[in-house]
């Protein structure tokens with residue numbers, strides 16, 4: 336039935352030491368079960384009720400939902416337990432050995448973001464279920480870095496787990512209340528090859544792609560003139576033409592061409608609507624000229640997130656950090672927690688510039704301020720909640 340967690344430094348050492356790489360490449364993918372099982376053991380020792388929620392079709396992945404106290408409101412402190420793959424040649428020390436140098440803790444997942452979960456446990460140390468007016472929930476998710484299947488499993492279960500949430504992704508301890516979404520789509524055109532000397536011998540996929548490219552650039556213009564939000568540093572939705580490949584030889588009619596694009600929609604722009612518009616537009620410009628079109632999504636897509644700026648959790652995070660909540664350019668599991676009825680702030684000790692890099696680190700002087708801030712949040716939302724914080 337669990338055991339008390341060791342001191343903070345030892346918790347961080349153990350969390351970093353357990354490999355939990357997520358990757359769409361099955362050869363690199365490791366699952367996160369060992370991390371959530373270790374967290375559950377510690378949290379049970381602290382009196383939390385722990386539930387491991389399996390992720391469909393991934394026996395080595397699970398979410399952990401650990402709850403102390405009861406009630407309809409409550410605070411969810413959330414983080415993903417997986418990391419990105421690492422490049423071992425770029426690291427000055429072993430990525431799975433927490434190493435302190437120059438006031439920094441180096442290791443894979445220090446900034447993004449296993450350390451946050453250790454800091455949450457440190458902040459919750461000593462709490463008793465009988466003291467909780469509203470529950471404190473520690474949510475540790477699987478698979479954020481590849482398919483977000485952990486967050487999706489939570490949404491599919493449609494269980495209410497809390498009212499206010501903080502996701503400790505790296506934000507330099509500045510609150511974030513909105514971010515854009517992400518779509519990555521592939522457009523493939525198939526024609527017919529033939530000798531270049533006589534165009535009637537084939538049907539050029541590349542010439543079809545020229546019309547598609549022109550149309551996509553025109554569509555971007557329309558999207559940007561109709562949608563803007565000055566709260567983002569890039570206030571319009573972006574559409575990047577990121578990759579193109581087609582044909583093989585100058586003297587052959589091009590039979591295949593593929594374009595990959597990245598779209599970053601603003602809050603309120605529906606991912607499925609964007610995909611459908613793209614499909615219709617391209618179908619129209621290609622017409623009936625013997626070119627086959629194939630569209631597919633390179634990843635499932637991530638919706639944009641927006642929590643109302645006046646939400647209690649946003650105001651509380653601003654007051655505690657002394658920083659006004661911001662909009663950022665990276666995606667999180669936030670929109671899925673929003674779907675479950677939570678007001679979400681992204682707020683964590685790491686730096687996004689350190690994430691997904693060799694020699695990822697977390698500054699030692701971020702540890703105590705984070706623990707202090709989390710204790711204040713627990714106090715405000717779980718020990719002395721205002722009436723309006725409830726359901």
Ligand SMILES: [Zn+2]
Nearest residue numbers: 415447448504
């Ligand atoms: Zn992350």
